Amino acid sequence: MGRPGSLLVQIAASIVLWKVCSAEREVAITLPEEAVATLGDGVTLQAAFDTSFRLISVTWSKLHGNVTSQKRTSVLSYVPDLNINRAYGSYKERARLLGMASLRIDPTTTEDEGTYALSIMTDERGTVEKFIHLSLQVAPRVVVGPRNPYVTVVGESVSLACKVTDAKPNITSLYWEKDGARLEASSFLGKYSGGDARTPSLTIRHVMRMDAGVYTCVAQNSVRSGEGHIGLRVHYYASITSISEPVEVTVGDHVTFRCVAEGSPTPNITWSRNGLKLKASTDEAVGDVRTSALVLNSVELTDTGAYSCTARNGIGGPRTRNTHVDVIALDGGFTSTTVAIISGAAAGGLWLLICLCLLVYLLRKRRGGGDRKKFTYYYSDVQRRSNVATSEGGGSEHRRQVFLTERKSSNVAFEQCRQENGELVI
Structure with missing residues (x-):
């Protein structure tokens, strides 16, 4: 027969075990052992419980270590009688209670991986706990x-x-x-x-x-x-993909040469003639391609020659291609300047000729007027002398002599007018 003390201990242990089993039966928690989530995504630790006792609180905490660890970090507490539903620490803005007891964490961080405890407290049976381990997977x-x-x-x-x-x-x-x-x-x-x-x-x-x-x-x-x-x-390296063809123009024309170069880095383009650099009129780049234009305004004969386009971008050496312009004079070998001078001289000469002709005409007209006056003088003088002879009674022979003299003077005057003007003016 055993000792009475030993019997009492067995009875007490049986009572405690019965109470625990009774509490577990009366507070049933549903919680899986494992949960897997992707780092950065949200995760829900699905949980539920069933009890006939009055609920005092639902608490989630994270263990530092395994289930035997006493060091915990509070995650969330729900106390219905006090209207408390609160997350703590780093979970304050990320954790919330879903349904009866599920814990939602969104988003997850590397510190969220570990073991979590769900504690359900009732007025009759105290606290009942279950545990779940959260594993976080990480994308590469x-x-x-x-x-x-x-x-x-x-x-x-x-x-x-x-x-x-x-x-x-x-x-x-x-x-x-x-x-x-x-x-x-x-x-x-x-x-x-x-x-x-x-x-x-x-x-x-x-x-x-x-x-x-x-x-x-x-x-x-x-x-x-x-x-x-x-x-x-x-x-x-840079390369020149195209350049304008050689051209033949006349003096005074305008000429535009274009050069296109490609390379990486985008090349720079320079123009030159006989080793002397010329300033480009336009220069634009799109991607690895640069286009440059050289404009020659009002070309002269001295602009005839070769023009060089050179592209450089620091990769390898420069690349050069040439084009050519031939400037020719106008028809007859005259330049536009010469033609202008000749035209001006011709116009001036024509005007001078017109002026000279007009002057000659005026002079001749004036001279003709003088001859008419001279004829009148001769005629009047002969008549006067004839009258004098008659009045003096010089005889018929004398009158015949005077008539001959008068006729001779008239013939001279008439001949002079006819020869100068082509007609008789009286």
Whole structure:
């Protein structure tokens, strides 16, 4: 037969165990053991309870360690009698109670991963707890380099680095894209090598202009994919893609030469003639292409010759192409200036000739008037002498002599007028 003290201990233990079991039966909590979420996304720890006793509080806390740890961080408390529903600390703006007892955390942070305790307190049975562990998965974080953009020169080989960090769980695949199209890395001697989960960095051999673009390293795990972007710029030497054809113009015309150059960096264009630089009239650049224009106004014969367009961008040496202009004189070998002088001289000569003719006409007209006066004088003088002879009675012979003299003077006067004016003026 056992001792009475030992029996009492067994009875007390049985009572305590009965009370605990009775409390658990009367406060039933439904809570899974595990929950999984993606870092940065929201998560809900689904929970519910059932009790016939009056509810005093619902409390969520995060344990520092496993379920035996006594150190906890308060997350949220709900006390219906006091109208308290409050989140604490770093959860203040992120945690809230959903339904009867579910905990919503949005968004999640790295510190949210761990074990959480749900405590239900009633007036008759005290506090009942259950635990849940929250695991956070992390999408891959991709870092590319060595710098962005990556600048190289035609003909070189480059290596684009890709580093994956924080992936949880580990990545399942890795590949590269160029301008959105997936690249297939070939053998060691191919255009591309690497660029996979084993060798994340991508090597591009013998870079060409067409290799320029945006490259993307894509890493995937069970959560989602992560991406890193890097731009590749390929510099190439300048080249002159077009220049105006040689032209033949006449003196006084206007000539426009155009030169188009391409390169990366965008080239600069200069014009020259016989080694002397000329100032361009216009100069514009669009992307890797630059266009320059040289305008020659009112060309002269001395403008005949070759004109050079030179493009430079620091990659390789300068590139030069020439064009030519031939300036010819107007018909007859006269320039416009000469023609103007000749025209002016001709007009002046014509005007002078007109003036001379007018002067001669006036002089001749004046001279004709003088002859008429002279004829009148001769006629009057003969008549006067005839009258004198008659009055003196000189006889018939004398009158005959006077008549002959008068006739002779009249003939002289008449002949002079006829010869000078072509007609007889009386």
